[in-house]
Amino acid sequence: MTVATAKRAPSVIAHLGPAGTYSEQAAFFYLNWLKSNQNIEANLSPYPTIAKSLQAVTTQQANIAVIPVENSIEGSVSMTMDSLWQLDTLQIKLALVLPINHALISCANSLDKIETVYSHPQALAQCQGWLAKFLPNANLIASNSTTEALQRLPGVPIIAAISSSRAAQLYNLPILVSGINDYPENCTRFWVVDQADSAEQSFAPTHTSLAFSLPANMPGALVKALEVFAHLGINLSRIESRPTKRSLGEYLFFIDAEAGINSPLLRSALSELSTFSEVLKVFGSYNILAINS
Numbered sequence: 001m002t003v004a005t006a007k008r009a010p011s012v013i014a015h016l017g018p019a020g021t022y023s024e025q026a027a028f029f030y031l032n033w034l035k036s037n038q039n040i041e042a043n044l045s046p047y048p049t050i051a052k053s054l055q056a057v058t059t060q061q062a063n064i065a066v067i068p069v070e071n072s073i074e075g076s077v078s079m080t081m082d083s084l085w086q087l088d089t090l091q092i093k094l095a096l097v098l099p100i101n102h103a104l105i106s107c108a109n110s111l112d113k114i115e116t117v118y119s120h121p122q123a124l125a126q127c128q129g130w131l132a133k134f135l136p137n138a139n140l141i142a143s144n145s146t147t148e149a150l151q152r153l154p155g156v157p158i159i160a161a162i163s164s165s166r167a168a169q170l171y172n173l174p175i176l177v178s179g180i181n182d183y184p185e186n187c188t189r190f191w192v193v194d195q196a197d198s199a200e201q202s203f204a205p206t207h208t209s210l211a212f213s214l215p216a217n218m219p220g221a222l223v224k225a226l227e228v229f230a231h232l233g234i235n236l237s238r239i240e241s242r243p244t245k246r247s248l249g250e251y252l253f254f255i256d257a258e259a260g261i262n263s264p265l266l267r268s269a270l271s272e273l274s275t276f277s278e279v280l281k282v283f284g285s286y287n288i289l290a291i292n293s
């Protein structure tokens with residue numbers, strides 16, 4: 001007797017598109033990692049914004065999203081922080097760190113012909129020193145991703161875009177200058193997120209990300225919340241504030257703690273923190289993988 005086993009449908013991984021973005025690169029790394037570590041097949045699915053790639057998971061169009069969180073030069077990606085706080089049902093399952101090397105892509109044959117430069121605001125900010133020095137008069141125009149404006153370049157030698165050399169190759173476009181980020185050790189951290197009810201958890205997570213609001217805007221309120229971690233000897237690798245959007249001067253605090261959710265110390269920290277916070281959200285507990293590109 002043969003027993004038919006149902007073949008699992010490939011997982012869908014949402015990421016910021018169109019093709020060639022750094023997010024796609026990180027998502028592609030994760031696709032290969034899933035195949036070789038868990039024998040899971042997956043397909044990539046591009047979305048026009050980071051928020052839409054997260055929504056694709058909450059509406060079950062995708063199983064997973066790979067989203068940028070923090071850059072070593074420019075800091076947090078605020079759209080990611082805000083979306084995670086608003087979309088309650090997501091959890092972080094892994095972090096990926098990708099080296100970022102920007103190139104100026106253009107059909108112009110010299111810098112002095114360029115009038116306009118397009119890119120994602122994070123990429124424009126990561127190259128602001130270079131742009132101020134070599135293209136001080138250019139209009140800088142923000143786009144939804146580093147690759148969104150690439151299809152405008154052919155035949156228009158007065159515009160340029162900041163993107164990766166991988167994207168230049170993909171769109172068959174010339175690189176005018178490479179390595180234009182202001183700091184050579186530029187890298188971006190991405191989170192792999194899925195639905196909080198998925199059974200899969202990291203085996204021995206090393207980091208936990210959370211955010212909280214405070215019950216009152218008064219002296220010592222934040223210190224009390226942070227002291228919980230200090231007293232239990234838990235190191236924090238990031239603390240970031242974002243406006244609550246309720247009133248000016250009121251903040252949410254985003255924290256990455258260097259401890260997994262399995263750790264009894266972290267569990268005590270979370271239960272104590274809940275007494276000092278108004279709303280406390282734990283986004284997930286995970287490991288960090290470095291991508292060598």
Ligand SMILES: O=C(O)C(=O)C[C@]1(C(=O)O)C=C[C@@H](O)C=C1
Pocket residue numbers: 016020021022023024068071077100120122123144145146147188
């Ligand atoms: O536009 C892209 O290519 C992205 O994947 C987005 C993004 C970001 O939001 O930080 C990712 C990595 C780089 O830091 C620049 C841009």
